Amino acid sequence: MLSGLLDGIFSGISLGSVLLLAALGLAIVFGLMGVINMAHGELMMLGAYTTYMVQNALKGTPLFGIYIFIALIAAFIVTAIFGLVLERGVIRYLYGRPLETLLATWGVSLILQQLVRSVSWQLVTIVALFCLLFFGAMWIVARRTDFERARGWFLTIMIPLSAAAAIATGNVLGTLYKPAFTKLWFDARNVDVTAPKWLRGGFPIAGTQFSYARIFIIVLTIACVVGVYWFLNNTSWGLRIRSVTQNRTMSACLGIPTKKVDALTFALGSGLAGLAGCAVSLLGSVGPNTGQNYIVDTFMVVVVGGVGKLAGSIIAALAIGTANYLIGSNTLVDLTAPIKPLSDTFAFFSTISMAKVLVFALIIAFLQFRPGGLFPQKGRTVDA
């Protein structure tokens, strides 16, 4: 009985911490910019693939035992840079249009999914060459004073030209160095991430066993939450982020560079997604669809938690994780065994699929009382 209870608590926390880690970046970005990033799951996937690449690079070296830490850092950096590019390239044009942002980031997520399936040196070369030619030419031409007038012409000439040049080069290189150059990096298949030896297995206690990987994720989540909390409350950029979250216009008036704050926050949120991706690669599979499994659950965390405080996300993630676990396993059925109808109801919902049904119903019910989530944003601007 004791072991069952311990196991239940541990599993609930562990599920919750995975959710929290995945939702943390999303919640920060949503709180600051009101933007739901549908590509968040794909950023996680990028983090997981980074882990895979680090693992392969370090295989056989003495560093292999601690590759997971290097992978964490690498995943953070890669996804943060990617998030930055995403923000600068797409999202900054869409501020104030949250629904359009949602659609645009969905588009990005589709592209990312296909990208890992079909990325090869050839594709990389072609895209890089095109960017080089096109933006290079633009950089040169843009210094001419009458650029504005010639812009249309410039674009119609340069785009096909650089595209043709890039594709031609790519294809020539492709036929010259055939197997190596056109070989897909990952393919559509899943790749394997094997945890270092000390993370496999579990810690036996009172007749049950706590998985080291899950303990690692719980610790990682705590570290991330503490880190984010410290960053937001004890650094000048954190102060700026909080200020913009509360009142964008006023902050801008006071000289806070809101554009930079946006970019930074988005990069931070994406980096956290990368960390989450690295973490979930210890539990599940790494493949093009990895991110899709997490998005809806993490969105629910943000909805339930509200955007006012970090604590909202923490409580929501733990609550949803625990609820999913308790309903999905037989725990509630056993607990309510004396009350027959209740236990029958729980038994009906006691598979993972059905647990989600019940949890969603509970969330809708919860929102009837607190439409803004646990910690709604305060102020008059939120809803008239």
Add this chain to the structure above:
Amino acid sequence: MILAHRSLEAGSLQLEIKLVDALIQSKPKARQRLLLEAGIVAAIALLLLFVIPPILVGSGQGFRVNLLGRYLALAIAALGIDLIWGFTGILSLGHGVFFALGGYSLAMFLLLQLPDGQLPDFFSPYGVTELPWLWQPFYSLPFTLFAIVFIPTIVAAILGYLVFRNRIRGVYFSILTQAALIVFFNFFNGQQKLINGTNGLKTDTATIFGQTVSSPPIQAFLYTLTILLLVGGYALSRWLTSGRSGRLLVAVRDDEARMRFSGYDPTMFKVLVFAISAGLAGIAGALYTVQSGIITPQAMNIAFSIEMVIWVAVGGRATIVGAILGTLIVNFAKSILSEQYAQIWYFFQGGLFLIVVTVLPGGILGWLREDGVRLVRSQINKRRPLQTYPSLEEDPDVQYERKNLTNRESDR
């Protein structure tokens, strides 16, 4: 009751709307235009009915007639999306639920077209010997027809009421509809004994009027029915979005708070329009199912519901023709592209999302109406329509200065 309450508080706005309406109605031109539009719609419908299929069959692309029929069915769902997203500004990512509910309703009816006492054959491996209660009502055709439209409508109305009542909107609403989608997907997927889980219900081999559903006469009938219902859906959408109700919908989109201050209760309008669009999705689902031959929980995957939005966005938000046009264009592009380059479709689709929201917010129709018209005019007259004086707008130096001023780094 709502009406009385509203008219008391919103006297002035009402008066204004009435005046404008009266102005529009009084113009004899309006009637003419309506007739013209009806004529065009009828002509296109006839074209789709009698001209396109023989051409396709003649060119050896016979299977594309079936595709066209299916995409026209999807266009009905797109009309619903256009109503709520294009006009009312509510982004639902969960329309797959309503689509599937409609599809399942009709599929259940078709599967029950069996001799007495027999069960649909998928039941036997699961050891189900008695028809589940859920299936019982679907013996009756009137109930099925009712269910196709009204089960999605009722589900949407309940969900919509619970959500809109609390002024949950924008992104929150979108996410909740998406979660609802996942929940319904899980439910349908897991209920093997009830509705055959992942495998879904197969309608192709069911018989109706003594013929299998996949036989040519039935398919031709369904094709015709799809076009008729699409015309009906078009008329309904036109009716809803013209005049006062249309302005109300746009008011919800553009400034819900102000609308509330004017004494209208947006909740009920939103619930209503959400429910109507769900009903349209239900009809679409039923028609799509019988033409593609199968309905599975896959109709409720996340991607499909978001795709519906992109059809509307490509065609043109808040234009009814755009919704239909966009559906056909995107789906045929998908069908043709994925035949040639199986993997490119995802890149293409992702790019489509990006392009449509960043550079073509009006979709194809919006672009045609604004830039396209201007482009054609400037090609014909070599002159752009002017908003101010020729001495200002046509003087290159003035223009150059203006552009340069607005492009200053500090203004960005």
Add this chain to the structure above:
Amino acid sequence: MAKSFGRREFMILGSTAAGSILLKACGSNPSTTASPGASPAASTAASTSAAGNTVKVGILHSLSGTMAISEKSVVDAENLAIEEINKAGGVLGKQIEAIIEDGNSDWPTFAEKAKKLIDQDKVATVFGCWTSASRKAVLPVFESKNSLLWYPVQYEGQECSKNVFYTGAAPNQQIEPSVDWLLENKGKEFFLVGSDYVFPRTANTIIKAQLAAKGGNTVGEDYIPLGSTEVKSVIQKIKQALPNGGVIYNSLNGDSNVAFFKELQASGLNPDKYPSMSVSIAEEEVKAIGVDYLQGHYAAWNYFQTVNSPASTKFVDAFKAKYGSDRVVNDPMEAAYIMVYLWKQSVEKAGTYEDLEKVKTAAYGQTFDAPEGRITMNPNHHLSKFVRIGEVGEDSLFKIVYETKEAVKPVPWNQFVADTKGFACDWSDPAKGGKYKTT
């Protein structure tokens, strides 16, 4: 206005150009595309023979979406077989031209593409499908157009269409022998885990009936949504139901397996106390999951890469030569490979590829020295196959711990399920057909 117009114009042109780059880049890259012209087999076919001198066949698998993971390698195996046949002179003196269509992991799309292959491309036959759902979706198409499908994957049975040849295992060629073997060697208490779709559910129905008949005991069963990685509560249920160890019968598919085995190991359920038997894990999956998590667990198939026979070695070598030495072959790939050959043999015996009735009649009794052993096509459209059980070894290949001496005859209608008990299928006899009572 002017500013935004400029940017807008740029973005339009830029994105169309980017799109076209990707389009062309991948279109020109044979290994990333499945367009017919780019498939090596098809291009050799097209180049070496004049138009009209080829036989068109359709290949219909998911090249995109969730199922692409598994189905792509099956396409590779089919292409290999077609290439080999073409090199050896083709079929009836004609080269085979493969038309590859993408089912996009979406069942209605499968039906749509099947219609296209039959109506527009007029293919002689179609090789394709992986999931039962996709097969069920295309079945009406093949039946109404009276065309022919070859299906290469092990499945739940309870089907026997005259328009389909099934070259994967029927339940009695994979599930039932493996349950018997477990009962004999590993224990009587079974926990059944599966993905939430038709194959695991039907398979588990069969297993439960079989266990009840043979003195075993089903202590629990649970299902995980396809693709879900939250398996913690299943593990918990297993622990509760089997506190002192027992057999885990695993019919999970795809991604969930990875999470499942990682969690299994972390929770201390080791294969010595909790041996698991999987029916959807083959060599490729072992690679993707990571051998460290799987070592010591079992899988049941008809073919493993480690099968030691000349045909098997030849198949493995040919595959590695064509696709790279890091690739592995597995059971569905082998079934896909042999079905192309079986089609070729049937066509050659019938002397025509257009008259499907003749081809089908010719197919009955065809034998082939397959990598797994000498297999025979039965009049019930299923193959007699060898059954093997393998244990995952250090080298991420399977050590074969059990194999049948002779090929096992297929039983499509399951004899453990009350509804189909006593039924069989025989298409060689018009009086019997797809489902007739034997007793």
